[in-house]
Amino acid sequence: MSEPVIVARGLTKVYGQTAAVDGIDFEIARGESFGLLGPNGAGKSTTMRMIGGTLQRTGGSMLVAGLDPAERGPEVRAHLGVVPQQDNLDEELSVRDNLIIYGRYFGLPYSYLRAKADELLEFAQLTDRGTAKVGSLSGGMKRRLTIARSLVNEPKVLLLDEPTTGLDPQARHVLWDRLFRLKEVGVTLVVTTHFMDEAEQLCDRLVVIDRGRIMAEGTPRQLIREHSTREVLEVRFGADRNAAVVAQLEDIGSRIEVLPDRILVYTDDGEAALEAVAARGLSPITSLVRRSSLEDVFLRLTGRSLVD
Numbered sequence: 001m002s003e004p005v006i007v008a009r010g011l012t013k014v015y016g017q018t019a020a021v022d023g024i025d026f027e028i029a030r031g032e033s034f035g036l037l038g039p040n041g042a043g044k045s046t047t048m049r050m051i052g053g054t055l056q057r058t059g060g061s062m063l064v065a066g067l068d069p070a071e072r073g074p075e076v077r078a079h080l081g082v083v084p085q086q087d088n089l090d091e092e093l094s095v096r097d098n099l100i101i102y103g104r105y106f107g108l109p110y111s112y113l114r115a116k117a118d119e120l121l122e123f124a125q126l127t128d129r130g131t132a133k134v135g136s137l138s139g140g141m142k143r144r145l146t147i148a149r150s151l152v153n154e155p156k157v158l159l160l161d162e163p164t165t166g167l168d169p170q171a172r173h174v175l176w177d178r179l180f181r182l183k184e185v186g187v188t189l190v191v192t193t194h195f196m197d198e199a200e201q202l203c204d205r206l207v208v209i210d211r212g213r214i215m216a217e218g219t220p221r222q223l224i225r226e227h228s229t230r231e232v233l234e235v236r237f238g239a240d241r242n243a244a245v246v247a248q249l250e251d252i253g254s255r256i257e258v259l260p261d262r263i264l265v266y267t268d269d270g271e272a273a274l275e276a277v278a279a280r281g282l283s284p285i286t287s288l289v290r291r292s293s294l295e296d297v298f299l300r301l302t303g304r305s306l307v308d
């Protein structure tokens with residue numbers, strides 16, 4: 001790995017009796033797109049806030065661009081763009097003024113900010129909405145504006161906490177496209193998400209995090225290869241028949257998972273597994289063969305689904 005831009009060692013945050021983040025280690029390289037994938041409450045936002053220096057850790061160490069955010073918060077934040085989980089734009093101001101006023105917090109001059117705002121509006125595909133009040137924008141537009149705003153000080157590292165939660169599929173794809181562009185010009189992206197497709201789309205490398213601990217680390221492909229089979233056969237029999245059929249499915253794949261609404265058969269050849277199910281005289285209500293995903297990795301590691 002090239003020289004890491006973020007290094008965490010034994011990073012810990014304890015609230016009362018609860019460890020929200022329980023001694024985690026990770027390194028993020030410059031230009032890398034790094035993900036923290038985990039369900040609600042896993043400790044992702046807490047980790048992000050410790051990186052950004054807005055929350056004090058209770059243990060371990062952390063360096064961001066060679067500086068400790070606990071001691072040098074303002075300097076660290078000058079290197080970072082921060083996109084919080086909830087948009088905190090000023091709804092009463094215009095789209096353009098949101099960018100300019102945010103830039104003033106960094107002490108940037110108006111002459112610079114006027115030109116920068118034009119560039120960022122174009123990046124966010126909001127040029128024709130520059131004078132509109134933020135309150136009139138759609139959720140996807142607000143999200144793009146929040147990202148544009150985070151870029152006003154030209155940060156080399158962007159922290160994105162659940163960037164597409166609450167957006168419809170089309171708005172998510174537009175946002176991913178914008179993030180790809182940033183990645184192309186060398187911005188380091190640190191993304192938290194509980195969407196496995198988002199992690200697969202955006203992240204070069206990720207950690208799977210659950211209850212404040214790292215369960216696994218690698219590229220999406222490595223994680224799938226190490227913790228799952230090539231394919232998965234999903235069959236639905238109806239909840240009342242599940243128990244009766246499970247015993248007959250057990251030796252078809254290398255592993256099975258029984259979820260409330262379906263049974264997952266892990267196998268390298270889903271079609272062959274489906275034929276084996278039919279050969280036993282079992283007829284599922286629906287069946288589907290698909291590639292293994294990070295959701296399967298999470299299920300394997302924790303016994304639970306990413307999204308409740």
Ligand SMILES: Nc1ncnc2c1ncn2[C@@H]1O[C@H](COP(=O)(O)OP(=O)(O)OP(=O)(O)O)[C@@H](O)[C@H]1O
Pocket residue numbers: 015018019020021038039040041042043044045046047162
């Ligand atoms: N101020 C606080 N006081 C006490 N407990 C907290 C506080 N903030 C977070 N926690 C707890 O720490 C754990 C991790 O929370 P965190 O917000 O980091 O999770 P997350 O992975 O970001 O999930 P989400 O996607 O829901 O934000 C949770 O159990 C949460 O209840």
